[in-house]
Amino acid sequence: MKIIHIVLSGPFTEGMTYQENLLPIQNALDGHNVLIVASCLGWDKGKIIRMTECDKIIQFGIRLIRIDYDNIINSYVSEKVRKSHKLMPIIQKFAPDIIFLHDSQVFEIINIAKYKNNHSSIKFIVDFHSDYYNSARSLLSYIFLHRFLYNALLRNAEKSIDRMYCISRSAKTFLQEVYNYRSNNIEIFPLGGFSKKHTQYERCAIRNALGYSSSDIILLHSGKINKNKKTKELLEVFNRKDYSNIKMIIIGDISMDYMNVIMPLIEQNDRVKYLGWKSGEELLEYLSISDVYIQPGSASATLQNAICAGNAVIVSQTDIYEDIVKNNGWIISDVSEIDHILEEIERSPNMLVKMKRESIYIGETVLDYKILANRMYNV
Structure with missing residues (x-):
């Protein structure tokens, strides 16, 4: 199968052990054609840095494409809205069987949903990481970002999502209470792991x-x-x-x-x-x-x-x-x-x-x- 992982909700850093690194590796090990489309943000010594756009092959034959956000007012707003006109042409050309969107909080979820509606055979999977512990810590974040912006985006796409994966029960609670998500397609999909076997x-x-x-x-x-x-x-x-x-x-x-x-x-x-x-x-x-x-x-x-x-x-x-x-x-x-x-x-x-x-x-x-x-x- 052709599987695309979309990581626009935050940084993506090669060589880490986060879900967005290890799940695509497992897909590749299982013999699938894997593409990661990520933002131009990454971690370096505990700080988020800006990287350049790229299109390259990384470990296990996975293709990585980095794309910039569209400029909306300034970089701060752009990095919260997470819109990129460059995403959909990549998806259309790749023609995936599975789209895995890491976190729903991106403007492009609307366009991905439209693509899914026109290609009913593909599977559109979204995972959700936010909970009361790690998100919406300020009143501005809670009201404007989560209750208004991200909520509106998700509601627009909700009927097109085949599976909503929450990484924990607390994330599921946050999704249902803050986003008023009512579809019955929610499953707990925990962050996973790899291990190195040694004698x-x-x-x-x-x-x-x-x-x-x-x-x-x-x-x-x-x-x-x-x-x-x-x-x-x-x-x-x-x-x-x-x-x-x-x-x-x-x-x-x-x-x-x-x-x-x-x-x-x-x-x-x-x-x-x-x-x-x-x-x-x-x-x-x-x-x-x-x-x-x-x-x-x-x-x-x-x-x-x-x-x-x-x-x-x-x-x-x-x-x-x-x-x-x-x-x-x-x-x-x-x-x-x-x-x-x-x-x-x-x-x-x-x-x-x-x-x-x-x-x-x-x-x-x-x-x-x-x-x-x-x-x-x-x-």
């Missing part, structure tokens, strides 16, 4: 290269390191006690305004390694040798990859985790709870064996992109 020998070799033994318990914390990730609070808890065989790896770019806060906490504890930014492929490598993925602050898409890699998890209390953190870790309401959890792990390290096994099961049955991709093929 015990390979895992030991990677650990040894980092200075860890097979008996060390490795915590991994990652993401765009800013105050929302609660990295400072995590390190303060971890540094209070000398957990003899519990070590921590931190991966990600630290925001400049947070650097002077975080680095002294890292440097005072030789059980903490800061590895800086790593590519998606490298991050999967480290997840393959860690034991516990720990994210006490804002949500991270890496969690799903961590579960697929067989990590137990310690995460903050948010609705998005309810269906994937079950008997495979801890959901906490406050960072201070981590102290007790680490003491528990130190006393009974074998408790992680069952949790890690449960993560592998959840990964294989719920989060694996092979399973998620098959769902979209059968819409």
Whole structure:
């Protein structure tokens, strides 16, 4: 099949482990002809940067086309409206069997819906990521963007959508309450994950290269390191006690305004390694040798990859985790709870064996992109 992924609602960065990266890879691995049409925005060291338009082949033979937004008043408004007259000619020329629109909040959803109406055999899939936790945080955003602009766009296209995928129950609630979406085509389609399979020998070799033994318990914390990730609070808890065989790896770019806060906490504890930014492929490598993925602050898409890699998890209390953190870790309401959890792990390290096994099961049955991709093929 010919599958087009449209990523105009925000940045797209090659080599990351976000849904818009990994789902197209799985489509390509399944033998399909895959095209990504993305905006000219991308991530670089935790900041959004502007890139140039391009048309090129990236990993796994996937074609990537970047297109600019049409200019509407100024760049700020253009990046909120997300209109591009260049999209539809690309779709028409590619003639896809499946259109997967990553997030509904783009002006072009109207034109895609018209195309679907004229080509009834294709499947038009939209996924929805917004919830009360990550969106509509200001009155202006809530009223003008979500209740008015994005709501009007989605209502115009609603009858043409074959499947509306919400990444969590909280996203479904937001869609139904804020957008008044009433179609019965909603399904929960969680962010998924990949995992790198290593033999015990390979895992030991990677650990040894980092200075860890097979008996060390490795915590991994990652993401765009800013105050929302609660990295400072995590390190303060971890540094209070000398957990003899519990070590921590931190991966990600630290925001400049947070650097002077975080680095002294890292440097005072030789059980903490800061590895800086790593590519998606490298991050999967480290997840393959860690034991516990720990994210006490804002949500991270890496969690799903961590579960697929067989990590137990310690995460903050948010609705998005309810269906994937079950008997495979801890959901906490406050960072201070981590102290007790680490003491528990130190006393009974074998408790992680069952949790890690449960993560592998959840990964294989719920989060694996092979399973998620098959769902979209059968819409």
